[in-house]
Structure formats: C-alpha cells, structure tokens
Amino acid sequence: MSDRIFGVVCLLLAGFYIYSASSIELGFIETPVGPRAFPYIIGAVLALGGLYPIFVPDERPDWPDMRGVIEIVFATAVMIAYAMVLEEFGFVISTAIAAALLGWRLGTPPLWAAISGVLISVGIYVIFHLILGLSLARGPWGF
Amino acid sequence: MDALFSLADGFTVALTLQNLLLALLGCFLGTIIGALPGLGPSNGVAILIPLAFTLGLPATPALILLTSVYYGAMYGGRISSILLNIPGDEPALMTTLDGYPMAKKGQAGEALALSGIASFVGAFFATWGLVFLAPLLVSVALLFGPAEYFALFTLAFCTLGGIASRNQAKAAIAAALGIGISTIGVDPMAGVPRFTFNEVHLYDGIDFLIAIVGLFAISEVFLFLEHRGQGEASNADMKLGRVTAPMSMVKACAGAMSRSTVLGFLAGVLPGAGASLGSFISYSIEKRVSDRNNTFGTGDPRGVAAPEAGNNAAAGGALVPMLALGVPGSGTTAVLLAMLLALNITPGPLLFQQNPDVVWGLIAALFIGNIMLLLMNIPLVSLFVRVLLIPPRYLMPAVAMISFVGIYGISGSTFDLVVLVGFGVAGYILRKLDVPLVPVILGTLLGGEMEKSLRRAVQISDGDWSVLVGSPLAIGLWAFAILGFIAPLIVGRYFRPKIADSTAAEGADPD
Incomplete structure (x- = not known):
C-alpha cells in the first residue's frame, strides 16, 4: 500500500x-x-x-508505531523552531536547548540531557568559532 | 612513466606541514566516523564539507582532509563489526560474518590487526591502480564531446540504478527527483527562472550541500529516534588481547587479500558500485574459492581479510571515475564531487591538465594517509574502541547541531536550515520506502551539467536530436548504459548484497 x-x-x-x-x-x-x-x-x-x-509494490515498509511518529514529528518541530529562533537568541542558547531536547528524546535522562546540550553547544562554539573562526549566529548578547 | 613523474610532483605538494597535519586529522576523524555505528563515510564527509568550505581551505588541502576521512572510515568500520557485531558502516557489513566469531573465540586482537593489514593492502594497491588507470581514462575522456558526456551521465545513473539498488524503478524515481531539484533556479543558458514560484530564495537554486547533509545526516537522526535504545554498545566483552597477527595467519590470508584487492578495485571503478559492493563481491568470491572445510562464518581469518581488502580497494577504485570523468562511482565519491564543485573545480579530464597539483597532491596524500592509518589502527585501536562506547543518544544531537552549523556557515540563511530539515524528513521517508538516496544526490550534483551537455549537443547539430547517438563512442556508452540497467534483472540478484533482511539495511549508510 x-x-x-x-x-x-x-x-x-x-x-x-x-x-x-x-x-x-x-x-x-x-x-x-x-x-x-x-x-x-x-x-x-x-x-x-x-x-x-x-x-508491482514492494513489501510494506516497517513504519514506526505511533510513539515513533510522534518522536519524529517532535524532533522535526524542534529543528524548525531552532532554525527560527537561531538569530533571535544567538547560537549558544538556541543550540544548547535544541541539543538537550533531542538528547532527551533519544533517551538521555533530563538532567544529563540538559548538561550534554550545554556541553555540545559550548564545545561547538569554542572549537568552531573561537578556534577555527567560523561565523555563527549572533544573538542580542553577541554569542 | 609520466604518471610517476606527476606523482613525484604530487608528493612535493602533499609533504607540507599543513597538508600532513590535515591528512593526520582526516585519518583520525575518519576512523572514528567509520567506527561509530550510524556515522559512515558518506554522512561523515557530508557534515565536514560545509565546514571545510566555510573555513576557507583551498582546494588541495580540503580535498586531502576529506579523502583522508573517506579512507579512514573504511578502516574504522571494521572495529565495531568485529567487536560488537554491529557494522560501523555499510561496507563493513561483511566483516561481521567472520570478524565477530573470531572475537568471540578470544581472537579480537588478531582479527583487528589482520583486518588492519588487509585494509592497508587493499588501499595501497588500489591507490597504485588509481595512479595508472586515471590518466588512461583521461585520454579517452578527452575525445568526449557534449553528446558523449550526456551519454556518460546517463550511464552513471543507469549502472547506479541497475547494480546498486534493489529496485530499478525506484532508482529511476530517485534520479529524477535529484535532477528535478537541480533544475530549480535561474536557467544558466536562457537566463529565465524555473520552478522558483516567485520565491527569492529559490532563484539561486537549492545548494546541493544542503540536500546532501539533509538526506544523509539529518535523516540518520530520525532513524535513531525511531529505534531509540536499540543497537547501543554494551561494553561487556571487549577484551582485546594483543593487537598483532601472527605471521602464519597473514601468510594464509595473502591469497585472499590479493584476490579481493583486484575484485574490490574493479567494483569500485565501475560507476554506480561502491565499497559496499566491493566487500560483498570479495567475500562471496573468496568463500567460493577457498572455503573447503566450511569454516567461513565461524571465524575464519580469510573471511575477515577478504572483505576488508575488498572495501578499501573499492574506495580507491571509486576515485578513478570521479577524478578522471567527473562521474562518481559511489555515495561518498558523490559527496567528494560536491566538495570540488563547491570550490569551483570541475573534475574530469580538464582537471588533470589545468590543476595537476590538485590531483597528484591528493593521490600522494592518499599514500601518506594510508601509512598513517596503518600505524594508527594497529597500536591505537584501543583508543578507538573507547570512542565506540559513546552512546548514540549523546552523539546524534551533536551530529545534528554540527550539520546546522555547517549549513548556516555557508549561507548565513535560516531559510536554508528549514530546507535542510525538509530534506532530512524526505530522506527518512525515502529510506523507509527503500528508495536509494545516492541517485538523488548524484542528480542534484550532475543535473545541471547533464542538461548543459544535452542542450549544447543538440545546439551544435542545429536541432538534430539524433546527434546524441551520432558517434561510435556515444553508441558504445548508450549500449553500456542499457546493459548496466537491464543486465542485473536478467543475471539475477547475484551481484547485489543481500542486506534486505538485515536490520542494517534501512539505516545503512550508502557506501
């Protein structure tokens, strides 16, 4: 089908x-x-x-169950929202929140997800912006 | 002999401190990318392209970095295949068959060392093959006019659809989707906008880098969300032992390695077939040739050496059509082609004449990188094993965020980020429907050139479409294209990895 x-x-x-x-x-x-x-x-x-x-259809693909669909819709919404607010709030904050939400939905306990989100965000900022000089979105606070 | 002189010049390009460091970095990152399940050569390289591009690396260093990642990923894939029975990327799938049983027998160290040596042998001789075969192919390609090029592009799509995918019609759909995406934007020949629907952002067309990163990397995140918690590495039985292979074992595998290197290289050169096919063919032929006591599948060292030599040789072979003709033979080389196009370098015969330093510097860097990889992969393997233990739930958010950073770095436009997410969702659905993604990528990359050569050919002949089959060379290419598309239907499923039933199939990283 x-x-x-x-x-x-x-x-x-x-x-x-x-x-x-x-x-x-x-x-x-x-x-x-x-x-x-x-x-x-x-x-x-x-x-x-x-x-x-x-x-000549192939066999039915292995679609995700309801939970899977919700997860994917949620992740898509998080990523689109991320694209929207990136320039409003700046790179570091937006990325930390988006990474934390994605990590949480991938099964990390909430506190650890928050910590890993901040680490991912700050890590990318330090490596790509401070060391390699890539331009990232600047929010009202300059980072 | 000219090739050897050019290669010597290439070494003077590659042996600068910056290029050596980039090769080292690329090999290191590549091994990690290959080893981590869920990150393979094509999406690993795809994430790094926008970064290499926005960092403003010139062509040669950027290419050295990314091809080192490509070679490195071929080495890295075996680590999780052997230790965890989870292929780190698709080409390493066949290595699980004998690698994991070897590890269970307590021979993990031997298996890792042996497969490292096999990888080196495959990659080393394939790079020599590249040195001699690419200039030959260039001298043929110099005879090509626009009509022949059009036939050649069609050939690439046909063999890709025929050999590398499970369903020809879906491969054709995928190619049409990709080429269709490439027609969005202002038509460069007539100067009129096409399919832009008055949306300003679409006038420049859709950047193929966005399509690649979305289809390969973002869709991977969705797959992980769906299969949450599955396939996570448990660090239970990871006793490595000594990472050396006894001389007798290497000797016993010498035949397997040499046969597989040749087969893998040929599979790589064929447009449309990449490293996965290389390792598959090598393993199945080796099994036919030397499995006398039915030891394959139970931890036979030759079953580890054959696919590893095969996939590394195929990685080198796949660079031949990419560099010499501008037509990539696999997913990852398509991504490398994207890199070149983003740097305004058109691969193909002219590249060898106009930028010999790029080509030969790259090839020299491959030789150097290969030695680095061998040195890195045997003594340092336990370091990479530790990286393997990072669970995907920490890794995937980082992958997604780095993808966003790369795309934002190119254009600074949040519109592109939304398009990126769109491609991610589309890639996820296409993967679910078993529609191959590589033709989509190839279409977005080559569509423009393909249309240009068609229009030029017909224009030169003053509107006569029969010019497309107007020369023996073009007819030959068309015949080969039709054969490549139809023959697999008749010959049957023999030349195709039977991965449809395995869990790796849908999450598989094309190449």
Missing part, C-alpha cells in the same frame, strides 16, 4: 512538475532546445518510474 501511495505521489509530482515546466517563459534567444525540454524529459522519467510501484 505504501508503495502504491508513493507511486501516486510520484505521478502527481511529475504532473505538477511538467505543468510548471510548460509555463516557463522562453528566453529572448531562440535556441533549438529551450529551458523546457529537459524538465519534460525528467518529468516523464519520474512518471514512468512512479507507475512501477503502483503495479
């Missing part, structure tokens, strides 16, 4: 891709192969490839 859905998604994606390709403006210079031709080919390959799993 998963494979069939995947195949349908590929077909829809290919349709959308080809449709978008057909609305690419052509440049001022007329050339034998314009900017649309190659996307048409790729869209066709995607559609053809998508047909196969619809008719």
